[in-house]
Amino acid sequence: MNNGSPLFSGLCTLIEQIASTSGTDLRKRRFEKYLYDFRSQYGHDFYNGMRLLLPHLDHRKYNVKEMKLAKIYIEALGLGRNSADAQDLLKFRQPGSSSNKYVKATGDFAGVAFNKISDRSTVQKPTQTINDVNALLDELSAPEDKDEKPNAVHIRIFRKIINLYTAFEQKWLIRIILKDLKMGMSDGSIFQVYHPQAREMYSVCSNFEKVCKDLQDPFVKLNKSTIGLFQPFKPQLGHKDVPKDVRAISHEGKFYIEEKLDGDRMQMHYDATTQRFKWFTRKSNDYTQYYGEKPLPGKLSGHIVDSLKGVSLVLDGEMMTYDPKLDVFLPFGGLRTAALDTSLDPHKAHPCFVVFDIVYCNNTPLLDYPLKDRIKLLNNVVTENRGWIHLLPRETKTTHQDIINALDRAMSLRQEGLVIKNPGSIYEPGTRNTTWIKLKPEYIDSLNDTCDLLVIGAKYGTGKHRGGRLSQFLCAIRDDRSTTKEPKFMTFCMLGTGYTVDELDKFKEKFKELEPYDAQRQPEWLIHPEKSDENPEMIVDYRRSVVVEVKASEIIWGNTYGSGSTLRFPRFMSFREDKTWEDIMTWSDMNKAKREGTLGGQKRSVTDKDFTGQPKKRKTSAAARKTKLGFSHQGVDTRNIKTKTSLFSDLSFYVVSGDESTNKAQLETMIKENDGKFLQTTHGVKYIVAGSKNPRVDGIISKDEQDIVFPKWIVDCVEEQDLVPLGPKYMLHITEATKDTFRQEMDPWGDLYIKEATEQSLRDVMSRMTIGFNENTQRPLADEIRERYFHHQGIPGMMFLGVKAYLDDDNGTMDSSCLDMHWVRAQKSHERMTLASKQIRFRGGQIVNCIEPGITHVIMDPDNLDRLQALTDATKGTLLPRFVTTDWIDACVNNKTLIDERRYEPKIPHSASTTLSTKHN
Template identity: 45%
Template sequence: MQQESPLFADFCTLLQTLSSQRGTEEKKKRLRRFIHTWRARYDDFLPAMRLLLPQIDKNRYRLKESKLAKAYIDSLGLGRDSEDAYELLKWKLPSSSKYSKSSGDFSAVAFEIIRSRSTVTEATRTVHQTVEMLDEINAASGNEKRQSELFKFAVTHYTAEEHRWLIRMILKDLKIGMSESSVFDVYHPQAKELYSVTSDLKKVCEKLQDPFARIGKSTIQLFHPFKPQLGMKQVPKNVKTVAHQGRFYIEEKVDGERAQMHYEKQSGKFKWFSRKATDYTDLYGSSTDTLDKLSGQIAGCLSADSFILDGELVAYDPQLDVFLPFGTLKSSALRKFHVYNREYPSHHSIVLVFDIVYCNGVSLIDHPMEQRIEVLQAVLTERRGCLNFIPRREGTTFEHIVRALDEATTNRQEGIVVKNPGSVYEPGARNHSWVKVKPDYIDELRDNCDLLVVGADFGTGKRGSKLSQFLLAVRDDREEDGDNPKFATFAWIGTGYTVNELDEFAKIKQHFKPYNPKAQPSWLVHPERSSESPDMIIDYRDSIVVEVKAAEIIYANFYGTGYTLRFPRFARFRTDKSWKDCMTYQDVVNTKREGGHLKFNISSKRPLTQDDFLNYKKKRLAIKTIKRKAGSSLIPNQIGTDSSYITIYTNLFEGINFYVVSGDETSSKGELEKTIKAHGGTYVQSAKNAKYVVAGSNINGNIFLIDHQRQTADVQITFNNTGVRINALVQSQEHDIILPKWILDCVKAQDIIPVTPKYAVFLTSATKEKLRESIDPWGDSYTDQLTEQAMREVFDNIDIIENDASSRLVEDIQRKYFPRAEVPGFLFQRVRALLDFSSIINTNNEPITKSMTEAARNDRLELADLRLRSQGGITFRYLGDDNSKLLSDITHVVVDEANIRNIINLTHAFQGLPQPRFVTSNWITDCLENKSLLDERLYEPRAQAAPMLRKISQLLSL
């Protein structure tokens, strides 16, 4: 009888050999010998194949380096403040300890630490046993206690060398220099082909166990999943790579789930599979007879005997005729179609088809795409809202791609896909015949920034112990000083450069020094407690300028500028420029004020260069200078507060004109004008040229920026004194009117804070429209992190919504998104509970002296009250007859089971009304624990009270 499998240590020796050998062919020779020996001695190669290719194994451990570090600290019994624990947690940083050579490779750091502590000297575990343990670790995902037990077992049964490879398998990166294709080629010449059409390692190992076996040409089969063809993520600089006879297809890229639909007319059978071969047939329907699911709805659209379609499953709102976000797909799939009237639910799943790969028993993967599209249109009839063809157009030039992407961006679509009409369909392949283009990574359509390298971080893997991520800065021209310049941090880059370009960065490595946030150099402007602080910094005089590509400028408080770049990527070195030529802070501010997007005019057919950008800046400064000179002729009483003696500290408000109508109790009009001037702004005595109008103590009342229906709220202000001027400005609808607090908060943050509702007296329609994109109706930002103070302010802005309206809203949400469960956070939304406080409150609604028992009962009811209301319930307290008119709406009465006499009195109070459920507070506790409403009969007051209550209820019903 053959053994089950070899020792895992022998398998680790193979991996170490493959990792150290150079050249793919040499690696293949060594792996081929191992597989030959395995086939001769053992039966099933699947366990070894899963360990060789962890990246495509179905296990999803959900463990990264930080969690693994904590698991090993616990398993090895390391002190949290010990040197070894620090090395595990800070594995990326270069170390001066005995583990210095392992820095940047977590598995190597862990190996060194385990080796110095492990008592396991002899390998005993087999490959098969190791796979079983990894399966258990995967099954315990989310169960920290069980995972801890498994890691403790591993520490006492595996050697340090074995742990090195266990860790790499869990992280799904063996680092042996062999791709999935190379491993398949060694195992069997048809392994890669078979896996592409089956997505099943088990089938590959079973069918190709004999190296001399041949299974004929592997092709896709009906009702068997295959790996779909994928697109490249890049910009087609040369359209010839995707063109056939000078033309190409441009398709809309949809934010859905890739799916393949299998259908056979004779049996009426359907099968639905995801990109990773997950069977979704239960969700989308198994036959033409399941009319309440998608398969039954599209049966009339199909005219072929059998086929396999490639497409996307998306959530769809028929009322708005729009596709919904990806996160709503599963809940949409659960919603059933109406069988008899064939009406659509409020939202549901649909299939968007873009290719056909099998029809009437014939595989079409070797036919060109343009022919497959002809077949697709011949055998399918589009039924909008159920089965749609993906939007497609033809193009011939790069400008067609640019315009299509611009339209997709305008329509807030994910992007486009450019396809070669003459290409065949290659299952599992990712090649240049399909190219995905998104705004996020199209470099040719973005402006470039010249930035100075001021800091760096160490990389991982091949970049371990190397500076591979770089902190960039702009010249801070808020305080011009040619002899002592300052630089404000702006963004990080970690992508875009080649290995050779990374070596170019190494030429300045000797100038880097460790960064200490508490001893920051005077030339660097960077928040001391920033989460984006570097490991090392470099003096600006020893550094270099790099050109960076990016999508847009966004707010970011953890950089010295208060801004950063979205999707920054390295473009090239600017050896022709020094720190004096890099981008300035004011350049950043100007670009952000103009929308933050770094775009160029498509008709120019070239990106906007940095020189264009700087020339534009000079023109803007010249215009500002002319305006300032013209303003100096105003007479003194028009200028307002004398500002000739005021020192300018910052350029925070540079280029912004304020019209201060009045101050408030914190700052007078004059003090506000001085503050504006001290921070680079300008104040005027007319609203005509002002960007902001400031009004304080003369305004009584409030204006809601946006009401709950997203409509413009009516102006509700009570004026006095200067109210006439404010009223006129409000009526003109041309100026934003803000509170003085906004100016003071901007100065405090040294940043231009967005004007949210808490700062608004009145906002124009244009400003409101812009704000609706970034904040909700109550002033809560969609992107900024919510602080405790901000949360309090948001709550203060929230109107009290009528209970009935609130309930209807929650019920509508439940119908749409939670048809089979309670809405999270609204478990008790249908509960209107009366809490029995009557025994501890007198007729004057004043607390009376309580015994210890009564105090405990009171505490239990108070806790029940909080728990009910926190989950959407409505509560009342029994205070004589004050709430008698509400008794008919009561659904539950929460009582203390020890107070039987009062339970009877409460029962009498509902005489002639619908009888509520009487429950103890334990019902609330258990409902919360089980996340479901439980049977109230199990929580009636204790046994001796229950029969009495039922008898009284029977008498009352007579």
């Protein structure tokens, strides 16, 4: 035995105990005891042990995944390729493929392997130490000899493992190699036990070895952790919520407004003495190979070195793709291609670093310096080089109206959004707090924001272009209510449109390890109705999958999915390679989106009300303060009512009266039990509830400002434990605005276009029908057909069904007597617009002759953008339509689906565009 290191089996026992223990505090105590015993006997250096406890933070790469490990073990154990044991290893993800009682969950390769190894292992007593394991892992991570056969080195190493390690040790060794221990203890908890400063230090340096080495002694406290040159850190991120009071983000009454860029978050490290650069992403991935370690031609570093004046610098910014021909930044997605292009063509698209902060200068960390001082320094040490390195402009403002105006301007310029920053704030790595607030504009054809979803399944397509290939993808959200060690994912929608043929091929590249889906044997991490009508043919493990950005019109009822809701008309936007399953939309996010107005198409722009703080209290007389409500107006006593669910969270009600089955007090009790709030006034409430008309109800109706719902809606919501979609059967009074919404979602008798009819629902609809109606049913019927039969891929040939477009074509009446080049260009533009109009009409879209409410797209000729600003101004005050060129029409027709509009927005050169004014502070 090596007395300088404890047995590896002891560490495996610790991990097994932690994995089977409930409660964070108890898990910490178990680790704390082990660490105390280790330090007492072997000293303070526990780095090798930490590498095994947190393998995903260790930079060693083994280049093996489960399938490769299965083949290696089949060879190393001498199993027949077609034997039952070999097939169990190869099909470890297939539910029910193994009778192994040690398997923790479907897809647990280590558990399946343990079963096979334990039947054959002759090693009964553990002999290998923690140091031995690390030496073995060093050998496994070494580059393969090109002269040897593929996997020969790995097979030789694993034969050694089989001869030296017990089956129990191999189970945990496999999980270490796969960098997924499944022990239910977070990095933060392990760091906290190791040393009180470890978590903070790792957030600012992202150097696992440095943290473990510098903080060996738990009783030695270092100075406050700070960043260092060439040490990646976790950047500060923007908070997503709209500020309720600008004072919270102000310093001395002022705040900064910056444009939110649609690029790749990047930090640049530079040492002038050695002319060395390092580039790191927000996840601390090293991207130096793309942007250059030395200032050489063909790399970004070579173009910006003369713009940097400091001895040593660390800059925080956004990496963008710049098109020198158009003098614009291109949409996110082509950055990697542009970075890999090392040609010297001056007209090619290339990376451009847009800097908005400096956190290190001349060997001095600047984290504790206020933002306003960091900006002054940044302007002194960085000089712009157009197209290669830019300083992000900002405005200094004071009121919430300034934010509204800036957001309106961002919408006009089709920018990603805004970031509001506190000038007096320090830089806090790894945090997302309210000193930085990010805001995004809203568009007429989508939810307030796009959704980041996880693809967990797929179906094969049909037809010429999609036949035989995976072309529909089942997407999921994360269930953040789950308390299990392994995360759970709830199916949310089936995605079938929005991607090009090339992007479909990219899906195929990303999904190489698929298993057939069996509704009777679902993985434990998946929540999906067993008898759902929307099932995938193949399924992919959430750890091997990909995050996609999805756009849709709204969130609607959808009991065919595990979340109980779904997206209406979902459309693929882009791959989000910078995100993992931990970053996707959660169950709470989905319900918050439904409550905040995206449900039912009630989308709106940011207004003055979003930024006001607490409402001012109205002065009342003493007599008024003493006045009590009459008994019939008083609410139920809530002191002894306990909240059971969050169904009505953030919702307020005014219950005027009940009905024959449920009285006012019972309704208010239901509201309180489900986390709702009830008032005794109509002011500021979302829902007014009444069972019948009375003088008080008649007074509310006469104002025609608010809807009134029957008590039955409250009862049904509680029974279903979901916000049941409102319809005529639930309404005592309907305002004109709600009638317009209902017209889009249901027929005049309350039959929802998006929900399967039942016997009872048909009876309800029939009871409300009258004879002799006159309605133009053509387009609503097309929407119904699309919803019912072509929900995922759309009606063939009708891709523009939801498009209502205005085409900017004023060249149709030009005088042909003057046949000059201007006339020729105008005629070509007119022909393109005429063809675009026909393409849209032929494929189900609508064309209007003027800017009017409800248009979804403004179509422009790419060679004639003179009226862009005028058209943008004409759409102000409404939800902004998408501005695209005729190239978008061609791309949609060629790919037989609606393509992301952001790729085809009219590009105005920076020199001609109106941008935020630069104010260097």
